[in-house]
Amino acid sequence: MIGIIQEQHPDRARLFMQWKNMDWPLLVDSLNLYGTKVVPMTLLIDEWGIVRHTRPRPADVETFLATRYPRPDNLADPPQWRDSDEELGQDAALADARFLGWQLATLRGANAEPATLSDALERYTAVLKDHPDDASVRFRLGVALRARFDSGEGEPGDFRHAVEQWSAALALDPNQYIWRRRIQQYGPRLDKPYPFYDWVEEARAAIRERGETPVELSVEPGGAEFAAPARAVETAAPDMEEPDPQGRIERDRQERDGGASLIELETVVVPNTSRPGSYRVHLFWRPNHARKAHWNNEAEPMKVWIDPPPGWRIDRRVQVIPNAAAATSRELRHVEFELVGGDESPPGPAKLRGYALYNVCEDETGVCMYRRSDLEVELRQ
Amino acid sequence: MRTAQRALIVVAMLALSDGASTSAQSAFREGEPFPPIVLPTVSATGAGEPRSVADFRGEKIILHMFASW
Numbered sequence: 001m002i003g004i005i006q007e008q009h010p011d012r013a014r015l016f017m018q019w020k021n022m023d024w025p026l027l028v029d030s031l032n033l034y035g036t037k038v039v040p041m042t043l044l045i046d047e048w049g050i051v052r053h054t055r056p057r058p059a060d061v062e063t064f065l066a067t068r069y070p071r072p073d074n075l076a077d078p079p080q081w082r083d084s085d086e087e088l089g090q091d092a093a094l095a096d097a098r099f100l101g102w103q104l105a106t107l108r109g110a111n112a113e114p115a116t117l118s119d120a121l122e123r124y125t126a127v128l129k130d131h132p133d134d135a136s137v138r139f140r141l142g143v144a145l146r147a148r149f150d151s152g153e154g155e156p157g158d159f160r161h162a163v164e165q166w167s168a169a170l171a172l173d174p175n176q177y178i179w180r181r182r183i184q185q186y187g188p189r190l191d192k193p194y195p196f197y198d199w200v201e202e203a204r205a206a207i208r209e210r211g212e213t214p215v216e217l218s219v220e221p222g223g224a225e226f227a228a229p230a231r232a233v234e235t236a237a238p239d240m241e242e243p244d245p246q247g248r249i250e251r252d253r254q255e256r257d258g259g260a261s262l263i264e265l266e267t268v269v270v271p272n273t274s275r276p277g278s279y280r281v282h283l284f285w286r287p288n289h290a291r292k293a294h295w296n297n298e299a300e301p302m303k304v305w306i307d308p309p310p311g312w313r314i315d316r317r318v319q320v321i322p323n324a325a326a327a328t329s330r331e332l333r334h335v336e337f338e339l340v341g342g343d344e345s346p347p348g349p350a351k352l353r354g355y356a357l358y359n360v361c362e363d364e365t366g367v368c369m370y371r372r373s374d375l376e377v378e379l380r381q
Numbered sequence: 382m383r384t385a386q387r388a389l390i391v392v393a394m395l396a397l398s399d400g401a402s403t404s405a406q407s408a409f410r411e412g413e414p415f416p417p418i419v420l421p422t423v424s425a426t427g428a429g430e431p432r433s434v435a436d437f438r439g440e441k442i443i444l445h446m447f448a449s450w
Binding site: 001002003004005006007010011012013014015016017018022025026027028029033034035036037039040041042043044045046047048049050051052053054061064065072076078079080081100103104107108109178181185194195196197199215 | 408409410411412413414415416417418419420421422423424425427428429431432433434435436437438439440441442443444445446447448449450
């Protein structure tokens with residue numbers, strides 16, 4: 001028995017295998033190279049690699065196992081894992097090889113070279129210049145962008161660009177169910193939330209009960225990936241008052257040339273794939289590396305306040321991000337929330353506003369301060 | 382894994398697959414080779430060698446294409 005899993009985050013596949021005690025080979029097809037449009041699917045493949053049944057019934061399995069199939073005349077040599085580029089030429093296949101090589105190194109816990117992944121991204125982009133309607137390559141570019149975002153070596157905009165590429169791919173091929181689900185797992189929870197990763201908690205509990213340690217996930221499933229009520233980042237009560245209504249807290253901005261703030265904000269808006277006017281917004285805050293900024297975890301936790309556009313509904317206006325355990329840290333901080341436009345909301349682009357309040361220090365032994373960072377996000381309808 | 386266990390798993394998977402592929406055409410055709418793409422493999426303990434379906438030539442394969450969700 002062999003499995004091929006469609007999964008953006010391969011360590012989740014490992015956790016799944018651990019939970020189910022799967023001991024058969026599992027191939028990871030994050031890029032959807034197989035072009036699979038539907039899961040689950042079972043195929044019966046004979047000893048020469050020929051598909052014998054595409055929708056087997058139990059009786060077919062019996063027949064299949066008992067039949068000795070003839071060797072085909074034109075049996076091809078098995079393909080090799082390609083690390084070198086001489087045979088592949090300058091096209092998407094080389095980008096695929098780069099990405100898969102990087103992914104394998106990451107999975108092994110080896111030093112996966114960021115340059116390899118960036119090379120894959122450049123090659124996908126180059127293919128799309130000549131073939132802008134190659135939907136599969138657009139999807140793969142999105143997968144690689146999101147992977148770079150998750151690696152910690154991402155560039156600003158990687159996640160947002162991933163969503164843009166996936167959306168463009170889906171627009172070219174709306175029947176691609178795997179691509180649709182890839183967007184939905186980061187998007188609004190839909191009218192009927194889909195239990196993408198509700199199994200994770202159950203798996204972890206079952207594994208611990210066996211006396212084992214669950215596989216660690218590099219990226220925890222987010223708000224849209226559970227069908228059950230959203231896991232709360234906040235520890236504050238939902239009806240918490242606006243923390244700085246008069247805007248009295250000093251803004252995080254540099255007065256000198258450059259204008260870079262201590263904490264940099266990135267926003268990603270993921271639309272509902274079936275219904276316009278519904279979004280999941282992701283906000284990411286990253287300490288500015290050049291200014292040696294870091295979070296001060298010895299003061300009050302970070303708060304985020306959101307003002308939805310007039311007439312829009314939001315699932316949470318205020319969120320609190322708990323401090324990390326160490327006195328200082330530099331992790332990426334993330335909140336997400338959902339908005340739905342109402343009948344009373346005016347047509348055209350809508351803007352949501354808000355701000356974050358946080359304790360931040362500059363330099364390892366530098367000045368620490370409490371700052372506010374305003375934000376504005378456009379929701380195109 | 383014992384043969385009986387494997388057989389049960391296959392039957393369960395077939396039951397799951399049956400409803401899923403009704404409207405979508407299968408991209409894989411009976412009588413045609415299954416494209417042997419080399420992909421990373423994973424296990425509970427880490428990552429294995431890259432493999433393709435062609436590495437299992439000589440053995441019959443019950444292939445399950447799925448997502449954890």
